[in-house]
Amino acid sequence: MAVASTSLASQLSAQFSGLRRSSPKLDHSQSQSLFQHVQSHIRLSSSRKGCRGVVAMAGTGKFFVGGNWKCNGTKESITKLVSDLNSAKLEADVDVVVAPPFVYIEQVKNTLTDRIEISAQNSWVGKGGAFTGEISADQLNDIGCKWVILGHSERRHVIGEDDQFIGKKAAYALSQGLGVMACIGEKLEEREAGKTFDVCYQQLKAFAGKFLDAVPSWDNVVIAYEPVWAIGTGKVATPVQAQEVHVAVRDWLRKNVSAEVASKTRIIYGGSVNGGNSAELAKQEDIDGFLVGGASLKGPEFATIINSSADYKAQLKSTAINFQLFLFLLPILLILFMASYSTSWRFNFPLWRQEHDPKQRAGASPLGVAILVVVLLVLLSYQSSFHSKWFGPLWRTG
Ligand code: PGA
Numbered sequence: 001m002a003v004a005s006t007s008l009a010s011q012l013s014a015q016f017s018g019l020r021r022s023s024p025k026l027d028h029s030q031s032q033s034l035f036q037h038v039q040s041h042i043r044l045s046s047s048r049k050g051c052r053g054v055v056a057m058a059g060t061g062k063f064f065v066g067g068n069w070k071c072n073g074t075k076e077s078i079t080k081l082v083s084d085l086n087s088a089k090l091e092a093d094v095d096v097v098v099a100p101p102f103v104y105i106e107q108v109k110n111t112l113t114d115r116i117e118i119s120a121q122n123s124w125v126g127k128g129g130a131f132t133g134e135i136s137a138d139q140l141n142d143i144g145c146k147w148v149i150l151g152h153s154e155r156r157h158v159i160g161e162d163d164q165f166i167g168k169k170a171a172y173a174l175s176q177g178l179g180v181m182a183c184i185g186e187k188l189e190e191r192e193a194g195k196t197f198d199v200c201y202q203q204l205k206a207f208a209g210k211f212l213d214a215v216p217s218w219d220n221v222v223i224a225y226e227p228v229w230a231i232g233t234g235k236v237a238t239p240v241q242a243q244e245v246h247v248a249v250r251d252w253l254r255k256n257v258s259a260e261v262a263s264k265t266r267i268i269y270g271g272s273v274n275g276g277n278s279a280e281l282a283k284q285e286d287i288d289g290f291l292v293g294g295a296s297l298k299g300p301e302f303a304t305i306i307n308s309s310a311d312y313k314a315q316l317k318s319t320a321i322n323f324q325l326f327l328f329l330l331p332i333l334l335i336l337f338m339a340s341y342s343t344s345w346r347f348n349f350p351l352w353r354q355e356h357d358p359k360q361r362a363g364a365s366p367l368g369v370a371i372l373v374v375v376l377l378v379l380l381s382y383q384s385s386f387h388s389k390w391f392g393p394l395w396r397t398g
Contacts, residue, residue: 063091063282063309064222064266064289066119066181067098067296068149077297078104082111084299090115091307095289097147097181098296102135109144119147119181122155125169137176148173149291151183151203153228163206170207170221179220181291182207183270184249188229197248200225204252218261222268223249224291230271232293239284242269246286275304282308333372 073081078100090096099119100108109118120140128136140148150173151166170180184203186196204223225245230237237245246267254262269281270291281287289309296302 062266063094064268065094065096065302065306066147066149066222066224066268066270066289066291067096067302068121068152068270068291068293069098069100069297070121070154070293071101072297073101073104075104075107078107079111081297081299082108085116085302086111086113088299088303089307090303091310094306094309096306099147099149105143105145117146118144119149119179120145121149121152123148123150123169123173123178125165126172137173137178140173140178141176145178147179147181149181149183149224151207153183153185153226153231157187157228163203166203167206167209174217174220177220179222181222181224181268183224183226183291185226185228185231185271191227191229196227196245200245200249201252204249205256208257218257218265222266222289224268224270225249226270226291232272234272236272236274236277236281237269239281239287242281243284243286246284250286273305275301278305278308329375333375336372 069078069081085098095117096115097117097119098108098112099121102120105118105120112118120135122135123137123140124131124134126136128134128138137148150170151161155161156166170182173180182204184200184207186199190196190199207221225242227237227241227245229235246269249267250262250265253265266288267286268289268291269287270293272294273281273290273292274295278290281290290305292302292305295305
Protein backbone atom coordinates (compact mmCIF):
# COMPACT_ATOMS: atom_id res chain seq x y z
CA MET A 1 0.00 0.00 0.00
CA ALA A 2 2.78 2.35 0.83
CA VAL A 3 4.24 1.61 -2.53
CA ALA A 4 1.15 2.92 -4.19
CA SER A 5 1.67 6.10 -2.29
CA THR A 6 5.19 6.60 -3.48
CA SER A 7 4.48 8.14 -6.84
CA LEU A 8 2.24 10.70 -5.24
CA ALA A 9 4.76 11.26 -2.51
CA SER A 10 7.53 11.69 -5.02
CA GLN A 11 5.52 14.26 -6.93
CA LEU A 12 4.84 16.17 -3.77
CA SER A 13 8.31 15.98 -2.33
CA ALA A 14 9.92 17.07 -5.57
CA GLN A 15 8.03 20.32 -5.26
CA PHE A 16 9.62 21.43 -2.04
CA SER A 17 13.07 19.96 -1.93
CA GLY A 18 14.50 22.06 -4.70
CA LEU A 19 15.65 19.01 -6.64
CA ARG A 20 14.94 19.40 -10.29
CA ARG A 21 13.23 16.25 -11.27
CA SER A 22 14.17 15.46 -14.80
CA SER A 23 11.86 12.87 -16.20
CA PRO A 24 13.32 9.42 -15.90
CA LYS A 25 14.98 8.60 -19.20
CA LEU A 26 14.70 4.89 -18.70
CA ASP A 27 13.30 3.13 -21.67
CA HIS A 28 10.41 1.51 -19.87
CA SER A 29 9.29 -0.68 -22.70
CA GLN A 30 12.74 -2.22 -22.72
CA SER A 31 13.19 -2.35 -19.01
CA GLN A 32 9.74 -3.81 -18.44
CA SER A 33 10.46 -6.86 -20.49
CA LEU A 34 13.91 -7.16 -18.99
CA PHE A 35 12.48 -7.03 -15.54
CA GLN A 36 9.53 -9.22 -16.28
CA HIS A 37 12.21 -11.71 -17.15
CA VAL A 38 14.05 -10.94 -13.92
CA GLN A 39 10.84 -11.37 -12.01
CA SER A 40 10.34 -14.83 -13.33
CA HIS A 41 13.78 -15.68 -11.99
CA ILE A 42 13.31 -14.14 -8.61
CA ARG A 43 12.21 -16.46 -5.89
CA LEU A 44 10.15 -14.40 -3.53
CA SER A 45 9.66 -15.74 -0.11
CA SER A 46 6.07 -15.18 0.82
CA SER A 47 6.71 -16.23 4.39
CA ARG A 48 8.73 -13.14 5.13
CA LYS A 49 7.13 -10.34 6.97
CA GLY A 50 7.62 -6.80 5.92
CA CYS A 51 4.42 -5.34 4.62
CA ARG A 52 5.04 -1.62 4.78
CA GLY A 53 1.54 -1.06 6.03
CA VAL A 54 2.31 -2.93 9.20
CA VAL A 55 5.95 -2.51 10.10
CA ALA A 56 8.08 0.55 10.33
CA MET A 57 10.60 -0.33 7.65
CA ALA A 58 10.58 -2.28 4.45
CA GLY A 59 12.62 -5.42 3.89
CA THR A 60 12.50 -7.79 6.81
CA GLY A 61 10.89 -4.98 8.69
CA LYS A 62 14.14 -4.36 10.50
CA PHE A 63 16.12 -1.19 10.41
CA PHE A 64 19.54 -1.89 8.91
CA VAL A 65 22.73 -0.09 9.92
CA GLY A 66 26.07 -0.80 8.29
CA GLY A 67 29.40 0.57 9.43
CA ASN A 68 31.92 1.03 6.65
CA TRP A 69 35.32 1.29 8.28
CA LYS A 70 36.99 1.87 4.89
CA CYS A 71 40.81 1.82 4.93
CA ASN A 72 41.00 2.81 8.60
CA GLY A 73 42.27 1.24 11.78
CA THR A 74 45.12 -0.65 13.37
CA LYS A 75 45.03 -3.82 15.44
CA GLU A 76 44.94 -1.61 18.50
CA SER A 77 42.24 0.83 17.43
CA ILE A 78 40.09 -2.01 16.17
CA THR A 79 40.44 -3.83 19.50
CA LYS A 80 39.08 -0.71 21.20
CA LEU A 81 36.26 -0.25 18.66
CA VAL A 82 35.20 -3.88 18.99
CA SER A 83 35.22 -3.66 22.77
CA ASP A 84 33.07 -0.49 22.63
CA LEU A 85 30.62 -2.23 20.31
CA ASN A 86 30.52 -5.32 22.50
CA SER A 87 29.59 -3.28 25.52
CA ALA A 88 27.09 -1.01 23.76
CA LYS A 89 23.38 -1.50 24.34
CA LEU A 90 21.88 -2.03 20.90
CA GLU A 91 18.22 -2.01 19.91
CA ALA A 92 17.17 -5.60 19.32
CA ASP A 93 15.14 -4.77 16.25
CA VAL A 94 17.99 -3.52 14.07
CA ASP A 95 20.24 -5.49 11.73
CA VAL A 96 23.81 -4.35 12.35
CA VAL A 97 26.75 -5.05 10.07
CA VAL A 98 30.32 -3.75 10.14
CA ALA A 99 32.80 -3.79 7.29
CA PRO A 100 36.40 -3.82 8.53
CA PRO A 101 39.34 -3.74 6.14
CA PHE A 102 40.01 -7.26 4.79
CA VAL A 103 43.14 -7.74 6.89
CA TYR A 104 41.25 -7.22 10.14
CA ILE A 105 38.19 -9.30 9.35
CA GLU A 106 39.55 -12.34 11.16
CA GLN A 107 40.42 -10.28 14.24
CA VAL A 108 36.96 -8.73 14.29
CA LYS A 109 35.25 -12.04 13.67
CA ASN A 110 37.05 -13.60 16.62
CA THR A 111 36.30 -10.83 19.06
CA LEU A 112 33.05 -9.11 18.04
CA THR A 113 29.68 -10.17 19.45
CA ASP A 114 27.60 -12.40 17.15
CA ARG A 115 24.91 -9.75 17.37
CA ILE A 116 26.79 -7.83 14.69
CA GLU A 117 27.45 -9.38 11.30
CA ILE A 118 30.55 -8.84 9.22
CA SER A 119 30.81 -7.46 5.73
CA ALA A 120 33.63 -7.06 3.28
CA GLN A 121 34.16 -3.74 1.52
CA ASN A 122 34.63 -5.28 -1.91
CA SER A 123 34.85 -8.62 -3.71
CA TRP A 124 36.16 -9.92 -6.99
CA VAL A 125 33.90 -10.17 -9.98
CA GLY A 126 33.93 -13.96 -10.19
CA LYS A 127 35.57 -17.08 -8.88
CA GLY A 128 39.08 -16.76 -7.43
CA GLY A 129 42.25 -17.55 -9.41
CA ALA A 130 45.10 -15.56 -10.88
CA PHE A 131 43.83 -12.13 -9.83
CA THR A 132 46.57 -10.55 -7.77
CA GLY A 133 45.34 -8.52 -4.85
CA GLU A 134 41.71 -9.57 -5.18
CA ILE A 135 39.46 -11.43 -2.74
CA SER A 136 36.68 -13.64 -4.04
CA ALA A 137 33.15 -13.96 -2.74
CA ASP A 138 33.86 -17.67 -2.16
CA GLN A 139 36.71 -16.75 0.18
CA LEU A 140 34.51 -14.28 2.02
CA ASN A 141 31.99 -17.03 2.52
CA ASP A 142 34.74 -19.31 3.73
CA ILE A 143 35.73 -16.96 6.54
CA GLY A 144 32.15 -16.30 7.62
CA CYS A 145 31.53 -12.93 6.02
CA LYS A 146 27.83 -12.46 5.40
CA TRP A 147 27.82 -9.23 3.40
CA VAL A 148 29.77 -7.22 0.89
CA ILE A 149 29.57 -3.53 -0.01
CA LEU A 150 29.55 -3.05 -3.79
CA GLY A 151 29.36 0.02 -5.98
CA HIS A 152 30.61 2.35 -3.28
CA SER A 153 31.34 5.77 -4.76
CA GLU A 154 34.99 5.53 -3.73
CA ARG A 155 35.29 2.35 -5.83
CA ARG A 156 33.40 4.02 -8.67
CA HIS A 157 35.08 7.40 -8.71
CA VAL A 158 38.51 6.83 -7.11
CA ILE A 159 39.27 3.31 -8.33
CA GLY A 160 37.29 3.66 -11.57
CA GLU A 161 34.83 0.76 -11.43
CA ASP A 162 31.95 1.11 -13.86
CA ASP A 163 28.32 0.03 -13.70
CA GLN A 164 28.85 -3.10 -15.71
CA PHE A 165 31.73 -4.34 -13.57
CA ILE A 166 29.87 -3.58 -10.37
CA GLY A 167 26.72 -5.32 -11.62
CA LYS A 168 28.76 -8.41 -12.41
CA LYS A 169 30.35 -8.38 -8.97
CA ALA A 170 26.95 -8.12 -7.34
CA ALA A 171 25.57 -11.01 -9.37
CA TYR A 172 28.49 -13.22 -8.42
CA ALA A 173 28.44 -12.29 -4.73
CA LEU A 174 24.70 -12.97 -4.59
CA SER A 175 25.14 -16.28 -6.36
CA GLN A 176 27.56 -17.24 -3.58
CA GLY A 177 24.99 -16.44 -0.92
CA LEU A 178 26.45 -13.14 0.26
CA GLY A 179 24.21 -10.22 1.05
CA VAL A 180 25.00 -7.16 -1.04
CA MET A 181 24.88 -3.55 0.07
CA ALA A 182 24.40 -2.10 -3.40
CA CYS A 183 25.51 1.53 -3.39
CA ILE A 184 24.18 4.16 -5.73
CA GLY A 185 24.35 7.93 -5.72
CA GLU A 186 24.94 11.04 -7.76
CA LYS A 187 27.82 13.51 -7.81
CA LEU A 188 27.23 17.14 -6.95
CA GLU A 189 27.36 18.31 -10.55
CA GLU A 190 24.86 15.61 -11.51
CA ARG A 191 22.48 16.79 -8.80
CA GLU A 192 22.91 20.38 -9.90
CA ALA A 193 22.21 19.38 -13.49
CA GLY A 194 18.95 17.74 -12.38
CA LYS A 195 20.24 14.24 -13.14
CA THR A 196 19.98 12.68 -9.69
CA PHE A 197 17.22 10.25 -10.58
CA ASP A 198 18.69 9.36 -13.96
CA VAL A 199 22.04 8.50 -12.37
CA CYS A 200 20.46 6.43 -9.63
CA TYR A 201 18.19 4.58 -12.05
CA GLN A 202 21.11 3.83 -14.32
CA GLN A 203 23.14 2.40 -11.45
CA LEU A 204 20.16 0.39 -10.21
CA LYS A 205 19.60 -0.97 -13.68
CA ALA A 206 23.19 -2.21 -13.80
CA PHE A 207 22.76 -4.01 -10.48
CA ALA A 208 19.41 -5.46 -11.45
CA GLY A 209 20.43 -6.45 -14.96
CA LYS A 210 23.18 -8.71 -13.73
CA PHE A 211 20.79 -10.53 -11.48
CA LEU A 212 19.66 -12.33 -14.60
CA ASP A 213 22.88 -14.30 -14.61
CA ALA A 214 22.87 -15.34 -11.01
CA VAL A 215 19.21 -16.11 -10.25
CA PRO A 216 19.57 -14.32 -6.95
CA SER A 217 16.97 -13.12 -4.57
CA TRP A 218 16.34 -9.51 -3.79
CA ASP A 219 15.96 -10.66 -0.20
CA ASN A 220 19.74 -10.40 0.10
CA VAL A 221 20.02 -6.94 -1.35
CA VAL A 222 20.06 -3.72 0.61
CA ILE A 223 20.20 -0.60 -1.53
CA ALA A 224 22.37 2.17 -0.12
CA TYR A 225 21.64 5.62 -1.49
CA GLU A 226 24.81 7.61 -0.92
CA PRO A 227 25.01 10.98 -2.65
CA VAL A 228 28.68 11.41 -3.47
CA TRP A 229 28.66 15.04 -2.34
CA ALA A 230 27.61 13.93 1.14
CA ILE A 231 30.21 11.23 1.68
CA GLY A 232 32.91 12.18 4.14
CA THR A 233 32.14 15.87 3.62
CA GLY A 234 30.06 16.56 6.70
CA LYS A 235 27.36 17.78 4.28
CA VAL A 236 24.48 15.46 5.01
CA ALA A 237 21.47 15.32 2.71
CA THR A 238 18.42 16.80 4.38
CA PRO A 239 15.77 14.28 5.40
CA VAL A 240 13.59 15.59 2.56
CA GLN A 241 16.37 15.25 -0.02
CA ALA A 242 17.14 11.72 1.11
CA GLN A 243 13.49 10.72 1.35
CA GLU A 244 12.67 11.90 -2.15
CA VAL A 245 15.41 9.80 -3.71
CA HIS A 246 14.46 6.79 -1.58
CA VAL A 247 10.87 7.17 -2.75
CA ALA A 248 12.06 7.37 -6.35
CA VAL A 249 14.21 4.25 -5.89
CA ARG A 250 11.29 2.35 -4.41
CA ASP A 251 9.05 3.53 -7.20
CA TRP A 252 11.65 2.36 -9.71
CA LEU A 253 11.73 -1.07 -8.09
CA ARG A 254 7.96 -1.23 -8.19
CA LYS A 255 7.81 -0.33 -11.88
CA ASN A 256 10.80 -2.38 -13.01
CA VAL A 257 10.88 -5.38 -10.69
CA SER A 258 7.72 -5.89 -8.67
CA ALA A 259 5.58 -4.28 -6.02
CA GLU A 260 6.63 -6.97 -3.58
CA VAL A 261 10.34 -6.36 -4.07
CA ALA A 262 9.76 -2.61 -3.84
CA SER A 263 7.94 -3.09 -0.60
CA LYS A 264 10.44 -5.46 1.00
CA THR A 265 13.77 -4.09 -0.09
CA ARG A 266 15.49 -1.93 2.47
CA ILE A 267 16.80 1.35 1.15
CA ILE A 268 19.37 2.85 3.48
CA TYR A 269 20.98 6.26 3.40
CA GLY A 270 24.69 7.03 3.61
CA GLY A 271 26.66 10.25 3.60
CA SER A 272 27.82 12.08 6.74
CA VAL A 273 25.36 10.29 8.99
CA ASN A 274 26.25 10.88 12.63
CA GLY A 275 24.82 10.62 16.11
CA GLY A 276 23.29 14.08 15.79
CA ASN A 277 21.39 13.74 12.53
CA SER A 278 20.43 10.06 12.40
CA ALA A 279 17.25 10.28 14.48
CA GLU A 280 15.76 12.92 12.18
CA LEU A 281 16.69 10.96 9.06
CA ALA A 282 15.33 7.75 10.56
CA LYS A 283 11.87 9.27 10.77
CA GLN A 284 11.55 9.37 7.01
CA GLU A 285 9.28 6.62 5.85
CA ASP A 286 11.50 5.29 3.11
CA ILE A 287 14.78 5.47 5.02
CA ASP A 288 15.19 1.93 6.27
CA GLY A 289 18.61 2.39 7.82
CA PHE A 290 22.08 3.82 7.25
CA LEU A 291 25.47 3.10 5.81
CA VAL A 292 27.88 4.97 8.04
CA GLY A 293 31.53 5.78 7.36
CA GLY A 294 33.42 8.10 9.71
CA ALA A 295 30.96 7.87 12.60
CA SER A 296 31.11 4.07 12.58
CA LEU A 297 34.70 4.29 13.82
CA LYS A 298 33.48 5.56 17.17
CA GLY A 299 31.65 2.80 19.06
CA PRO A 300 29.33 4.92 21.22
CA GLU A 301 28.33 7.17 18.33
CA PHE A 302 27.72 4.21 16.07
CA ALA A 303 25.51 2.74 18.82
CA THR A 304 23.52 6.00 18.92
CA ILE A 305 22.96 5.75 15.18
CA ILE A 306 21.93 2.10 15.45
CA ASN A 307 19.41 3.03 18.12
CA SER A 308 18.11 6.06 16.25
CA SER A 309 15.01 4.25 15.10
CA ALA A 310 13.98 3.86 18.74
CA ASP A 311 12.46 7.34 19.05
CA TYR A 312 10.44 6.77 15.99
CA LYS A 313 9.30 3.42 17.24
CA ALA A 314 8.17 5.05 20.49
CA GLN A 315 6.10 7.40 18.37
CA LEU A 316 4.68 4.49 16.43
CA LYS A 317 3.81 2.81 19.69
CA SER A 318 1.91 5.86 20.81
CA THR A 319 0.18 5.92 17.44
CA ALA A 320 -0.81 2.31 17.98
CA ILE A 321 -2.18 3.18 21.43
CA ASN A 322 -4.12 6.07 19.93
CA PHE A 323 -5.49 3.76 17.32
CA GLN A 324 -6.67 1.41 20.06
CA LEU A 325 -8.27 4.34 21.85
CA PHE A 326 -10.00 5.25 18.62
CA LEU A 327 -11.30 1.69 18.25
CA PHE A 328 -12.48 1.77 21.85
CA LEU A 329 -14.28 5.10 21.51
CA LEU A 330 -15.90 4.37 18.18
CA PRO A 331 -18.49 1.83 19.41
CA ILE A 332 -19.34 4.04 22.40
CA LEU A 333 -20.02 6.96 20.12
CA LEU A 334 -22.05 4.77 17.80
CA ILE A 335 -24.12 3.40 20.70
CA LEU A 336 -24.87 6.92 21.90
CA PHE A 337 -25.82 7.88 18.39
CA MET A 338 -28.11 4.88 18.01
CA ALA A 339 -29.65 5.62 21.39
CA SER A 340 -30.96 8.85 20.00
CA TYR A 341 -33.15 6.83 17.63
CA SER A 342 -34.70 4.67 20.27
CA THR A 343 -37.85 5.71 22.07
CA SER A 344 -37.47 2.85 24.53
CA TRP A 345 -34.20 4.33 25.80
CA ARG A 346 -35.15 6.84 28.38
CA PHE A 347 -32.21 9.12 27.79
CA ASN A 348 -33.42 12.57 27.32
CA PHE A 349 -30.00 13.67 26.34
CA PRO A 350 -30.34 16.98 24.53
CA LEU A 351 -27.40 16.37 22.25
CA TRP A 352 -28.88 13.20 20.93
CA ARG A 353 -32.60 13.90 20.86
CA GLN A 354 -34.56 16.70 19.52
CA GLU A 355 -36.03 18.25 22.63
CA HIS A 356 -38.96 19.81 20.87
CA ASP A 357 -40.29 16.43 19.73
CA PRO A 358 -39.25 13.62 22.12
CA LYS A 359 -41.55 11.08 20.42
CA GLN A 360 -39.89 11.40 17.08
CA ARG A 361 -38.09 8.12 16.46
CA ALA A 362 -35.36 9.37 14.14
CA GLY A 363 -34.48 12.17 16.42
CA ALA A 364 -30.71 12.69 16.32
CA SER A 365 -30.02 16.33 16.85
CA PRO A 366 -27.87 18.10 14.28
CA LEU A 367 -25.59 19.16 17.13
CA GLY A 368 -25.14 15.54 18.20
CA VAL A 369 -24.30 14.46 14.67
CA ALA A 370 -21.93 17.38 14.29
CA ILE A 371 -20.10 16.47 17.52
CA LEU A 372 -19.81 12.84 16.45
CA VAL A 373 -18.36 13.83 13.08
CA VAL A 374 -15.91 16.31 14.63
CA VAL A 375 -14.68 13.76 17.19
CA LEU A 376 -14.14 11.19 14.45
CA LEU A 377 -12.34 13.69 12.23
CA VAL A 378 -10.08 14.82 15.06
CA LEU A 379 -9.18 11.25 15.89
CA LEU A 380 -8.50 10.42 12.26
CA SER A 381 -6.35 13.46 11.61
CA TYR A 382 -4.50 12.83 14.86
CA GLN A 383 -3.59 9.40 13.57
CA SER A 384 -2.53 10.52 10.14
CA SER A 385 -0.62 13.51 11.49
CA PHE A 386 1.98 11.07 12.78
CA HIS A 387 2.69 10.19 9.20
CA SER A 388 2.23 6.77 10.61
CA LYS A 389 3.86 3.79 8.98
CA TRP A 390 1.72 1.65 11.21
CA PHE A 391 -1.58 3.13 10.26
CA GLY A 392 -1.11 5.95 7.77
CA PRO A 393 -0.73 3.77 4.68
CA LEU A 394 -4.33 2.66 5.12
CA TRP A 395 -5.45 5.92 3.61
CA ARG A 396 -2.30 7.05 1.85
CA THR A 397 -2.97 4.86 -1.13
CA GLY A 398 -3.29 7.61 -3.73
P1 PGA B 1 30.58 8.95 5.71
O1 PGA B 1 30.76 7.75 4.67
O2 PGA B 1 29.57 8.52 6.71
O3 PGA B 1 31.95 9.12 6.32
O4 PGA B 1 30.15 10.14 4.94
C1 PGA B 1 29.66 7.00 4.25
C2 PGA B 1 30.11 5.93 3.30
O5 PGA B 1 31.07 6.15 2.56
O6 PGA B 1 29.52 4.86 3.23
